[in-house]
Amino acid sequence: MIRVLIVDDDFMVAKVHKGFVERVAGFEVVGLAHTGADALAAIAGLRPDLVLLDIYLPDLTGLEVLRRLRDEGTAVDVLAVTAARDADTVRAALRGGVVHYLIKPFTFDGLRERLERYAAAFGGLSAEGEVAQDDVDRLFTAMRPAKVELPKGLSAATAELVAAALRGAEDDLSAAECAAQAGLSRVAARRYLEHFADAGRARVRLRYGQAGRPERRYRWAGPKA
Structure with a gap:
């Protein structure tokens, strides 16, 4: 199972996203956080594989949470889930290494597709040891956005x-x-x-x-x- 932490300042939105994630086979929600500080503490304590991270949080921004995770070398993947549409925020999230950037509001199918693609890539490198070029190519193909x-x-x-x-x-x-x-x-x-x-x-x-x-x-x- 891929363990997911959901970070959103809106309690109801977080519950909706939790329901979405739990409808996708292979994923389980291990926690919810509603502030940046709570998110950092939950990541340290729960060690999720993937964080669904909102950008607009009441204390730290999601970008600041992302920066701290990278500065600390925390091994966790982040999928930005946010209403932030400005180019600077999107660019900063990409530079911070998010696996995807999903703009609110979105449908269950929109999130499911991103999660399935993440799972395909996650599973492709689950084994230890070296990988071949074909393995790397499959990983990047799996994360490639679907054709419109x-x-x-x-x-x-x-x-x-x-x-x-x-x-x-x-x-x-x-x-x-x-x-x-x-x-x-x-x-x-x-x-x-x-x-x-x-x-x-x-x-x-x-x-x-x-x-x-x-x-x-x-x-x-x-x-x-």
Whole structure:
């Protein structure tokens, strides 16, 4: 499980964000903090993997919290979750090493996508020892923002059907198996699966049989929602 601390000065907003996070498989909320000082204390005591950090806090700003964490060398990832839209704040957050910057208000799906991408990257470097260039490439692909527009001929509604089939599968799926679950033709399912693979949202494995071409099998590149 990826352990999450939520930092927001608004108690109700923090509870809403807690509910969002707990709906995403593979994540658990280990605490809430409502001031910068409380956030620093909670990070030191709870040792979360990820902090959802608001910028506007009543004592320290989120940027100051971030700066102190980096100065202390605290090993924690930070996802900025804030209404701050000015370029200087965004730039400072990026320089502080946030894994993503999500502007309020946002939907559950908006947060879920960022968390899934973070989980894919987090899991990709979970093992000890050295990593190959392919491992590094997969990590940065996983953290890359999703494409805003689908390729011509693909629809958002059908893409979600295919994504839901992948997320709900216990194992990887062939195009035919995914098509059966999504209620599509195999050719149509294959187009969406290949799009997800190109975008880093699905991983592809080749399964070799006794004859003919190897079968391409797909797995969602993140925790299952």
